[in-house]
Amino acid sequence: MDERLRSELSKQGIFTTTLEDLYNWGRKNSLWPLGFGLACCAIEMIAASMARYDLARFGAEVFRPSPRQADLMIVAGTVTKKMAPQVVRLYNQMPEPKYVIAMGACAISGGPFKQGYNVLKGIDRYIPVDVHIPGCPPRPEALIHALMTLQQKIDEQALTGARRPRHLVAEAPSEFPVPEYGEHDLEPPNNPAVWQPPTLVRSE
Amino acid sequence: MSVEYSPYLFMVLLLIAAVVFALAPLGLAWLWAKRFSPRKPGPVKNAIYECGLESKGDAWVQFKAEYYLYAIIFLIFDVETIFVLPFAVAFGGLSAGAFVAMLVFLLLLVEGLFWAWQKGVLTWK
Numbered sequence: 001m002d003e004r005l006r007s008e009l010s011k012q013g014i015f016t017t018t019l020e021d022l023y024n025w026g027r028k029n030s031l032w033p034l035g036f037g038l039a040c041c042a043i044e045m046i047a048a049s050m051a052r053y054d055l056a057r058f059g060a061e062v063f064r065p066s067p068r069q070a071d072l073m074i075v076a077g078t079v080t081k082k083m084a085p086q087v088v089r090l091y092n093q094m095p096e097p098k099y100v101i102a103m104g105a106c107a108i109s110g111g112p113f114k115q116g117y118n119v120l121k122g123i124d125r126y127i128p129v130d131v132h133i134p135g136c137p138p139r140p141e142a143l144i145h146a147l148m149t150l151q152q153k154i155d156e157q158a159l160t161g162a163r164r165p166r167h168l169v170a171e172a173p174s175e176f177p178v179p180e181y182g183e184h185d186l187e188p189p190n191n192p193a194v195w196q197p198p199t200l201v202r203s204e
Numbered sequence: 205m206s207v208e209y210s211p212y213l214f215m216v217l218l219l220i221a222a223v224v225f226a227l228a229p230l231g232l233a234w235l236w237a238k239r240f241s242p243r244k245p246g247p248v249k250n251a252i253y254e255c256g257l258e259s260k261g262d263a264w265v266q267f268k269a270e271y272y273l274y275a276i277i278f279l280i281f282d283v284e285t286i287f288v289l290p291f292a293v294a295f296g297g298l299s300a301g302a303f304v305a306m307l308v309f310l311l312l313l314v315e316g317l318f319w320a321w322q323k324g325v326l327t328w329k
Contacts, residue, residue, distance in 0.1 A: 023240070066253060067253065068253065085256075086255070086256030086257060087256065089248055089251075089256045089257075089258075090255075090256040092246065092248040092249050093248065093249055093251070093253060093256075096241060096244060097241070159240055167241070167242070167244065168240065168242070170242075174244030174245070174246045174249060175246040175247075175248050175249055178248060
């Protein structure tokens, strides 16, 4: 529909919309996060869902205790290598369409434990992350901002064409490989389809 | 000229309308899901949910029935305590008959304990 015609009609009190917009409007305002905290960031996540910050304003206060009912995973906290397979398995068990917010320095990069031996250096090595929040821990406002960013992202998703979400691509996999806890490190150390280590380019 | 309608005709019509009203959203949701949220099952997705961990073993486990002995012995000591404590508090004002009755009660319980002892329940295996 022509944008000019639409604004002209709305001036006359006639609002037009598309099925896609209506669908996305409903979807973005009813994001149900998985009740899933890993470390101190979870405290901020809990604070965001409580009365003072009131995540319910965004329709995202329904923290589900089961991945079968959730469509947003907030990876709130340090993902240790022991915990990473469980995170990926929980993500796999969520129904499509699903989204991931990596909350805090640890979840996005390993944070203060990046040089350590037992912390995963960012959950985006195994699952596709939609929004990264820096901070240690990020304040509830930052989580709300991430949620609004995600809502914007959902709003821009199309039902058909190149901008359609991943689950509508027939050849896209429904599951991501769950890493095994190996002898020295997680195997594989990253999912090459999702993340690849940066290559060092030396200038001669 | 007026046409005679059966009063039940309207009820049938309303019933049909009610059923369609209830089923149409479900059908629409089903069609929408078929088109825009296709099923993508997988072994991990369909696995038993156990907080992200892999489920181990069988859910049909059995507890040993012999544990009833521990329950009985617990009862001996537990019930004994309940009765012995008030007995001890009121000991000064009790008659000889009450004392004998209490001894009989204790004897019954000690008898049970002795039986369990003989049976070898008190030995930790």
